[in-house]
Amino acid sequence: MxxxxxVLVLFSSLVLGACATPSPNADGGSTESDLQPSEAQxxxxxxxxxxxxxxxxxxxxxxxxIRVANDAPxxxxxxxxxxxxxxxxxVDIWADEDFGSVxxxxxxxxxxxxxxxxxxxxxxxxxxxxxxxxxxxxxxDFGLTDSEGNQYVPAESSAxxxxxxxxxxxxxFVQGCLDDMSWDDNQGFWVVFREHSSPDAAIEHIRRLESxxxxxxxxxxxxxxxxxxxxxNWNTLSSVGFFETNNIWFQLQETLPNTFVSSxxxxxxxxxxxxxxxxxxxxxEWASVYGPTSSCSESLEVSEVDWSPLECGITxxxxxxxxxxxxxxxxxxxxxxxxxxxxxxxxxxxETFEEGSFSEGNRHELRVRVVGQTSYQARGGWExxxxxxxxxx
Numbered sequence: 110m111x112x113x114x115x116v117l118v119l120f121s122s123l124v125l126g127a128c129a130t131p132s133p134n135a136d137g138g139s140t141e142s143d144l145q146p147s148e149a150q151x152x153x154x155x156x157x158x159x160x161x162x163x164x165x166x167x168x169x170x171x172x173x174x175i176r177v178a179n180d181a182p183x184x185x186x187x188x189x190x191x192x193x194x195x196x197x198x199x200v201d202i203w204a205d206e207d208f209g210s211v212x213x214x215x216x217x218x219x220x221x222x223x224x225x226x227x228x229x230x231x232x233x234x235x236x237x238x239x240x241x242x243x244x245x246x247x248x249x250d251f252g253l254t255d256s257e258g259n260q261y262v263p264a265e266s267s268a269x270x271x272x273x274x275x276x277x278x279x280x281x282f283v284q285g286c287l288d289d290m291s292w293d294d295n296q297g298f299w300v301v302f303r304e305h306s307s308p309d310a311a312i313e314h315i316r317r318l319e320s321x322x323x324x325x326x327x328x329x330x331x332x333x334x335x336x337x338x339x340x341x342n343w344n345t346l347s348s349v350g351f352f353e354t355n356n357i358w359f360q361l362q363e364t365l366p367n368t369f370v371s372s373x374x375x376x377x378x379x380x381x382x383x384x385x386x387x388x389x390x391x392x393x394e395w396a397s398v399y400g401p402t403s404s405c406s407e408s409l410e411v412s413e414v415d416w417s418p419l420e421c422g423i424t425x426x427x428x429x430x431x432x433x434x435x436x437x438x439x440x441x442x443x444x445x446x447x448x449x450x451x452x453x454x455x456x457x458x459x460e461t462f463e464e465g466s467f468s469e470g471n472r473h474e475l476r477v478r479v480v481g482q483t484s485y486q487a488r489g490g491w492e493x494x495x496x497x498x499x500x501x502x
Contacts, residue, residue: 193251298340349483476500
């Protein structure tokens, strides 16, 4: 049964205010995957240190922060952007934490943990550099507008992309669903944080969530006195987009200092969304049952502007990137298109080969199936659009 994401959004109202006052500077401490509260003392980070660490993984992230006083009315400088940003479980609704809504500015904030002055700080940044102000202005249309202001009109059959696809699903319908997923892939995601009074308090917040034992609790981890989560259109991302975005979650845990990751809460977004009906899962099922039956024994004849969903063939690929950025189930490589030009492709392979099967500098003759267009961030920091492929043999 699908869980409607609106249920979670109802709990996520905050306001935008002045930037947070930095916490004390960090004084060191090693990264631990299961740090105990008593070991976290003296491992605080400043807000600047947190931001710098996040930007090592997500270079375009520029945090908008809000500092709110517990038990105080919210000021007039509210941003509706927080109304559309799901901050559960950074705010522990199961422990009756409360905070103001932009619909009622007189509502009082009640958070369980603040600093010595009684303030709590939250913040968010977008992987494409978009602001909470623009989220507030666009509301539900934010996901249909890119960072340049371009509008996207979903396929007429978009609603049907969530229903089982039968043998009569025409290529135009499949392509419409793939176009929708490709758009969501390119809209980026949010990294959201909450600052607690101490590293111990941040871990205690996660321990409270553990005591609830709910599978609805989204992935969360702490770094110093901060707890962090991600917000993305998880259910409508393609397989490529989902893998890339979920991989960022693990990179953040590996890069940020003094981390604590629960051993009992949901570890990643793949597990958290596993019970939802997702277009990418329906596409995979349709492709395996009703897709082209080609044995992929002919040479691949595609280009970046001339390809069809599930088109299959043999091509020689030179692997040039297979690292944390691509993940253990994918790599970037050069292939020759139908026009004889060398092009970059994104290749995912874990449905056919084991993790880590491909290494940089190696050449392989592979049977691949076209997934669709995607984009990735090159090592130099720019975005590059490429074709994505499933390696089928």
